[in-house]
Amino acid sequence: MSNFLTATTLGNPNPNKSFEVSEPPNDSVSSLSFSPKANFLVAxxxxxQVRCWEIMRNGVNVASMPKASIMHDQPVLCSTWKDDGMTVFSGGCDKQVKMWPLMSGGQPMTVAVHDAPISEMAWIPEMSLLVTGSWDKTLKYWDTRQSNPVHVQQLPERCYAFTVKHPLMVVGTADRNLIVFNLQNPQTEYKRIVSPLKYQTRCVAAFPDLQGFLVGSIEGRVGVHHLDDQQQSKNFTFKCHREGSETYSVNSLNFHPVHHTFATAGSDGAFNFWDKDSKQRLKAMSRCSQPIPCSTFNSDGSIFAYSVCYDWSKGAENHNPATAKTYIFLHLPQESEVKSKPRIGTSGRK
Incomplete structure (x- = not known):
């Protein structure tokens, strides 16, 4: 199963027996986001397209019902919800952000624009602003009632990933820059760090306690980085999403909202749960037959959504649209998979 082509054509897309979301997209999924208020999932x-499903859980069973969808002019790369759970923002290759009043049944309207594709976005409730990151090497902050951004922040390179947990924001750009902002003073960089990983940054995630962040790279490795200079001895990196000599991209990092452990998902088709404090993997799931480009927890961590589809990591020549199918799956994490446990009998590894 290590051969990529064999795995994609012959393997099982759902070896973990997750619940399948009905009527998935016709092409690869680029982002998944749950409403902060209820189990509505946007892809x-x-x-x-941007699609929304209502996810209904009854004990150990989960069902999904398509709710609504909207179109962009080009592929959509990112999405986020407003904190009231009523409105969805989406952006991508058409260089614009659409604000979709999903829950009130309203029509989407353009509220933000960039000079190049928009790769990342987040709603910041504490500021009532939307922040967008683009390949045009800028971050822009938007008051959605105004047509111009309230602030434009130049970046050293294209924005590839960011994470926001007020007042902490960490932006990963091309050339392995990691730029830390204190959103109480967003016009000034707080700190600039070269990634502890040797290869291109793919994803970042702020620690729930704001003391640092995780960074994942295209070369099957995650860095655990603390912001305080006094805590640098606690920094470490670890390998994941590898098989033999094959290395795969770490595409997604998500902290569990209750237990503060985290999930990684990768181009090897696997997702795993980890505890950074005890430096151990809590659970390794079986590999799906295609990559996992994105994943997310719902607001209470009782559902983990992930997509299984081609992610272009092996180039266009390895993509056959006729046979490739896109899936979105829902996994119900057991407490044993996501609750931290003490490490037994070791002194902790680097």
């Missing part, structure tokens, strides 16, 4: 995809 953006390369078929230019």
């Amino acid at each position: 953006t995809s390369w078929d230019n």
Whole structure:
């Protein structure tokens, strides 16, 4: 199963027996985001669409019902919800952000624009602002009632990933820059760090306690980085999403909202749960037959959503649209998979 082509054509897309979301997109999924208020899941995809499902859980069973969808002019790369759970923002290759009053049944309207594709976005409740990151090497902050950004922050390179947990924001750009902002003073960089990983940054995630962040790279490795200079001895990196000599991209990092452990998902088709404090993997899930480009927890951590589809990591020549199918799955994490436990009998590894 280590051969990529064999795995994609012959393997099982759902070896972990997760619940399948009905009527998935027709092309690869680029982002997944749950409403902060209820179990509504939004997916953006390369078929230019933004879709929403209502997820209904009854004990150990989960069902999904398509609720609504909107179109962009080009592939959609990122999405986020407003904190009231009523409105969805989406952006991508058409260089614009649409604000969709999903829950009130309203029509989407353009509220933000960039000079190049928009790769990341987040709603910041504490500031009532939307922040967008783009390949045009800027971050822009938007008051959605105004047509111009309230602040434009130049970046050293294209924005590839960011994480926001007020007042902490960490932006990963090309050339392995990691730029830390204190959102109480967003016009000034707080700190600039070269990634502890040797290869391109793919994803970042702020610690729930704001003391640092995780960074994942295209080369199957995650860095655990603390911001305080006094805590640098606690920094470490670890390998994941590898098989033999094959290394795969770490595509997604998500902290569990209750237990503060975290999940990684990768181009090897696996997702795993980890505890950074005891430096151990809590649970390794079986590999799906295609990559996992994105994943997310719902607001209370009782559902973990992940997509299984081609992610272009092996180039266009390895993609056959006729046979490739896109899936979105829902996994119900057991407490044993996501609750931290003490490490037994070791002194902790680097």
